[in-house]
Amino acid sequence: MINKKMGNKEFNFEERLIKSKEVFRGKLLKLTVSEVKLPDKNVTEREVVSHPGAVAIVPMTSHNEVVMVRQYRFAVGKHTLELPAGTLEEGEKPIICAKRELEEEIQVRANKWKKLISIYPSPGYCNEIIHIYLAKELEDLSKAGNKGENFKDVQNNIKNIRKSQVKVKKSEKDEFINRVIIPLKEVKDKILNGEIMDAKTIVGITI
Amino acid sequence: MINKKMGNKEFNFEERLIKSKEVFRGKLLKLTVSEVKLPDKNVTEREVVSHPGAVAIVPMTSHNEVVMVRQYRFAVGKHTLELPAGTLEEGEKPIICAKRELEEEIQVRANKWKKLISIYPSPGYCNEIIHIYLAKELEDLSKAGNKGENFKDVQNNIKNIRKSQVKVKKSEKDEFINRVIIPLKEVKDKILNGEIMDAKTIVGITI
Numbered sequence: 001m002i003n004k005k006m007g008n009k010e011f012n013f014e015e016r017l018i019k020s021k022e023v024f025r026g027k028l029l030k031l032t033v034s035e036v037k038l039p040d041k042n043v044t045e046r047e048v049v050s051h052p053g054a055v056a057i058v059p060m061t062s063h064n065e066v067v068m069v070r071q072y073r074f075a076v077g078k079h080t081l082e083l084p085a086g087t088l089e090e091g092e093k094p095i096i097c098a099k100r101e102l103e104e105e106i107q108v109r110a111n112k113w114k115k116l117i118s119i120y121p122s123p124g125y126c127n128e129i130i131h132i133y134l135a136k137e138l139e140d141l142s143k144a145g146n147k148g149e150n151f152k153d154v155q156n157n158i159k160n161i162r163k164s165q166v167k168v169k170k171s172e173k174d175e176f177i178n179r180v181i182i183p184l185k186e187v188k189d190k191i192l193n194g195e196i197m198d199a200k201t202i203v204g205i206t207i
Numbered sequence: 208m209i210n211k212k213m214g215n216k217e218f219n220f221e222e223r224l225i226k227s228k229e230v231f232r233g234k235l236l237k238l239t240v241s242e243v244k245l246p247d248k249n250v251t252e253r254e255v256v257s258h259p260g261a262v263a264i265v266p267m268t269s270h271n272e273v274v275m276v277r278q279y280r281f282a283v284g285k286h287t288l289e290l291p292a293g294t295l296e297e298g299e300k301p302i303i304c305a306k307r308e309l310e311e312e313i314q315v316r317a318n319k320w321k322k323l324i325s326i327y328p329s330p331g332y333c334n335e336i337i338h339i340y341l342a343k344e345l346e347d348l349s350k351a352g353n354k355g356e357n358f359k360d361v362q363n364n365i366k367n368i369r370k371s372q373v374k375v376k377k378s379e380k381d382e383f384i385n386r387v388i389i390p391l392k393e394v395k396d397k398i399l400n401g402e403i404m405d406a407k408t409i410v411g412i413t414i
Contacts, residue, residue, distance in 0.1 A: 127283055
């Protein structure tokens with residue numbers, strides 16, 4: 001196997017599954033330990049986290065601002081500033097999930113959508129794929145019930161970022177989120193100065 | 208808690224640990240389920256993957272090419288093209304790990320190092336942090352034993368990417384890696400056309 005070349009002259013290092021054991025199944029994650037055969041016929045174990053997949057959205061206002069979320073991330077023990085994002089429900093198409101999450105998580109509806117990229121956050125040990133979308137022509141559903149209000153109008157009335165904050169507790173979910181609107185230039189500064197460290201957010205903004 | 212404002216007028220959504228249970232401990236990963244108290248005093252569970260942390264390196268030749276690795280990733284079931292990277296050993300400083308991994312993984316030594324950024328690949332459920340470095344003034348240790356050879360000289364002798372491939376089996380590790388040298392412009396094209404999907408690689412190249 002190790003010396004077999006592919007049509008494109010690249011080596012094939014595929015690892016063949018021998019057997020697999022599920023060691024944990026939780027609400028979000030599943031963890032499996034698999035015995036695999038390596039290209040040199042030796043055997044090793046791979047620990048794999050299974051995740052349903054996710055979406056992230058870059059919601060851009062007509063003023064070149066990004067609607068982001070500030071939330072507490074228990075796994076890293078701090079508040080983070082990230083793009084709105086969410087986990088795919090079973091069988092859910094990514095674009096449908098993105099539209100749903102934008103409404104549920106930050107109470108925004110977008111009329112223009114564009115797929116940017118799909119990424120693997122941790123291909124070494126996790127099968128999660130994150131689909132990232134650009135969303136434009138935003139309506140703010142947090143005003144006036146569900147009627148919607150053009151973001152441009154909302155923004156003309158606000159003096160600074162802080163006043164645009166909306167605190168959201170997602171219904172039936174254990175997520176507490178602080179919606180913030182930040183000029184794209186400032187978001188880029190926050191990436192360079194280390195305030196934003198979330199991979200999907202950095203990819204969505206810099207791609 | 209939910210209405211308490213911080214000094215900077217941002218909401219504090221911190222989640223307090225009540226109790227924690229380790230449900231898996233493997234060679235690489237640990238998985239813990241923690242009971243936490245939410246800002247509204249309700250209680251929920253957080254599934255957290257613990258990872259030792261990692262480094263990734265952008266090794267740039269004097270010809271504006273990137274030395275990358277092609278390998279099979281069992282977790283996502285395919286060969287990927289990524290920056291050289293590796294896991295921190297216990298107590299190891301990231302820059303030391305980066306230098307070690309560059310030599311071990313792709314047999315390259317760099318004389319100029321610069322920290323680019325640190326990222327969380329999956330802050331929603333994993334504590335892994337990846338430190339990304341730019342490495343320049345490269346020496347190719349795969350030639351002439353450990354004496355080293357300037358990459359510029361090596362490259363003057365090669366006709367195309369394929370000839371620069373070195374197949375490496377990392378000693379005492381179960382990793383099979385194919386070293387490839389690709390012009391930066393081509394790497395960026397491969398990100399945009401979806402061939403490169405690894406988050407740390409995209410961040411290291413586009414930042």
